[in-house]
Amino acid sequence: xxxxxxxxxxxxxxxxxxxxxxxxxxxxxxxxxxxxxxxxxxxxxxxxxxxxxxxxxxxxxxxxxxxxxxxxxxxxxxxxxxxxxxxxxxxxxx
Amino acid sequence: xxxxxxxxxxxxxxxxxxxxxxxxxxxxxxxxxxxxxxxxxxxxxxxxxxxxxxxxxxxxxxxxxxxxxxxxxxxxxxxxxxxxxxxxxxxxxxxxxxxxxxxxxxxxxxxxxxxxxxxxxxxxxxxxxxxxxxxxxxxxxxxxxxxxxxxxxxxxxxxxxxxxxxxxxxxxxxxxxxxxxxxxxxxxxxxxxxxxxxxxxxxxxxxxxxxxxxxxxxxxxxxxxxxxxxxxxxxxxxxxxxxxxxxxxxxxxxxxxxxxxxxxxxxxxxxxxxxxxxxxxxxxxxxxxxxxxxxxxxxxxxxxxxxxxxxxxxxxxxxxxxxxxxxxxxxxxxxxxxxxxxxxxxxxxxxxxxxxxxxxxxxxxxxxxxxxxxxxxxxxxxxxxxxxxxxxxxxxxxxxxxxxxxxxxxxxxxxxxxxxxxxxxxxxxxxxxxxxxxxxxxxxxxxxxxxxxxxxxxxxxxxxxxxxx
Numbered sequence: 076x077x078x079x080x081x082x083x084x085x086x087x088x089x090x091x092x093x094x095x096x097x098x099x100x101x102x103x104x105x106x107x108x109x110x111x112x113x114x115x116x117x118x119x120x121x122x123x124x125x126x127x128x129x130x131x132x133x134x135x136x137x138x139x140x141x142x143x144x145x146x147x148x149x150x151x152x153x154x155x156x157x158x159x160x161x162x163x164x165x166x167x168x169x
Numbered sequence: 170x171x172x173x174x175x176x177x178x179x180x181x182x183x184x185x186x187x188x189x190x191x192x193x194x195x196x197x198x199x200x201x202x203x204x205x206x207x208x209x210x211x212x213x214x215x216x217x218x219x220x221x222x223x224x225x226x227x228x229x230x231x232x233x234x235x236x237x238x239x240x241x242x243x244x245x246x247x248x249x250x251x252x253x254x255x256x257x258x259x260x261x262x263x264x265x266x267x268x269x270x271x272x273x274x275x276x277x278x279x280x281x282x283x284x285x286x287x288x289x290x291x292x293x294x295x296x297x298x299x300x301x302x303x304x305x306x307x308x309x310x311x312x313x314x315x316x317x318x319x320x321x322x323x324x325x326x327x328x329x330x331x332x333x334x335x336x337x338x339x340x341x342x343x344x345x346x347x348x349x350x351x352x353x354x355x356x357x358x359x360x361x362x363x364x365x366x367x368x369x370x371x372x373x374x375x376x377x378x379x380x381x382x383x384x385x386x387x388x389x390x391x392x393x394x395x396x397x398x399x400x401x402x403x404x405x406x407x408x409x410x411x412x413x414x415x416x417x418x419x420x421x422x423x424x425x426x427x428x429x430x431x432x433x434x435x436x437x438x439x440x441x442x443x444x445x446x447x448x449x450x451x452x453x454x455x456x457x458x459x460x461x462x463x464x465x466x467x468x469x470x471x472x473x474x475x476x477x478x479x480x481x482x483x484x485x486x487x488x489x490x491x492x493x494x495x496x497x498x499x500x501x502x503x504x505x506x507x508x509x510x511x512x513x514x515x516x517x518x519x520x521x522x523x524x525x526x527x528x529x530x531x532x533x534x535x536x537x538x539x540x541x542x543x544x545x546x547x548x549x550x551x552x553x554x555x556x557x558x559x560x561x562x563x564x565x566x567x568x569x570x571x572x573x574x575x576x577x578x579x580x581x582x583x584x585x586x587x588x589x590x591x592x593x594x595x596x597x598x599x600x601x602x603x604x605x606x607x608x609x610x611x612x613x614x615x616x617x618x619x620x621x622x623x624x625x626x627x628x629x630x631x632x633x634x635x636x637x638x
């Protein structure tokens with residue numbers, strides 16, 4: 076797969092980033108170099124290897140079904156200026 | 170600036186300081202005033218703090234001194250000043266994780282490690298500078314002032330916990346810093362600033378309240394001027410936390426050091442660094458062997474960065490100018506608004522890592538990059554586990570170079586930057602505890618020696634640290 080401007084723009088859109096032309100121009104050769112280096116992992120045969128999503132095995136953690144106080148509404152809203160009637164306020168949905 | 174003044178306190182262990190506080194030989198208020206004054210002075214030149222919490226610290230000191238007078242005071246960290254890396258949430262103290270997108274974010278809660286420290290009587294003097302979200306190895310990716318090496322202001326502190334390491338070296342008073350590591354961000358700056366740093370077994374210390382970089386890699390750990398202080402803080406903040414489902418419910422193993430091995434591939438570093446490390450090891454008078462870790466050394470960097478960037482790109486998706494963090498005037502659709510906020514307030518390295526991480530997880534590429542890295546991680550873990558069947562500690566230099574000048578760092582490509590983590594990514598990927606022990610100086614710049622132990626064998630690291638004093 077070729078790493079080109081169109082691919083970077085598509086990825087940026089997925090990631091909710093508006094990259095400028097200068098950023099794309101700067102990132103393109105850097106990303107090519109980095110991905111080429113990362114692709115050396117292909118040399119390793121991992122056909123029968125399980126992935127390690129954690130470094131130490133974690134088993135299912137359970138907790139008792141007991142309700143506890145949650146964050147008060149005013150505290151939850153304390154770090155935003157976009158709020159109305161006790162709700163977070165966002166831009167238009169469509 | 171002469172960091173060696175006030176020699177009487179310079180070498181005082183935290184536990185001795187705390188005893189003097191409890192015996193009423195040291196005034197907590199006066200000591201807190203003293204370290205705050207020192208921190209502000211140092212910060213003018215060295216930028217180790219994003220925020221000095223003067224009012225908060227003095228209020229804490231007053232409460233503690235009041236309880237001491239009433240003979241009610243207790244706590245294993247009573248009156249001890251601590252600094253905290255800016256990615257760890259501290260209630261009512263700004264926590265930006267080195268990023269403009271979280272500038273002026275005031276957490277409504279304490280991270281579990283902070284809550285534990287406060288319950289034991291510690292005093293938070295400020296939030297230390299770092300690379301944005303931990304993205305870097307020199308602390309030069311901070312959105313704010315960049316910290317400078319305490320031994321040479323034209324050089325970097327290392328990163329990403331650069332402010333923590335720098336201040337730990339620079340302060341003349343008893344103090345411990347709480348830092349964080351994903352790929353080496355505790356031991357790297359510890360090495361470059363000549364202090365002790367310990368990164369624990371993954372899950373030993375709760376991550377609740379840590380502004381995450383990569384969930385399967387992040388660990389919180391202490392930095393200090395001596396190994397005894399490291400031990401004190403480790404034992405205070407470890408333990409299972411119901412708020413962190415990845416935290417462990419297991420005890421540390423007793424120390425046992427019979428066999429040590431140097432990682433053969435690590436000896437290709439600068440000859441002066443290699444010679445200093447070997448000299449330090451010889452002083453232990455413990456026989457050591459050579460061990461080869463070919464998969465870790467050849468593929469560790471790629472594996473680490475693919476996993477870290479993939480996880481980071483997911484974690485940073487929550488920063489969109491809505492519930493907290495920097496915000497703009499609401500306009501356009503959700504996607505338009507989110508994109509505008511993120512583009513304006515995230516730094517260049519953050520954007521680069523988000524792009525790479527998003528790519529690695531995308532349909533069509535996920536198997537080749539993200540899943541492949543997770544499988545190679547298994548191979549790396551197995552390589553270490555095999556080594557620990559034979560040896561109790563593995564050793565290498567912590568960093569392949571001396572602390573570089575800022576002018577040298579500017580010339581590095583992103584890939585060259587990433588390659589600096591060659592010696593530290595391995596234990597971080599495998600969740601193994603590891604520590605930096607100051608080994609000496611070359612050209613008046615500090616060099617560190619890296620020790621790696623098996624899971625839950627932190628006591629081996631403590632013991633070797635005491636032997637090497």
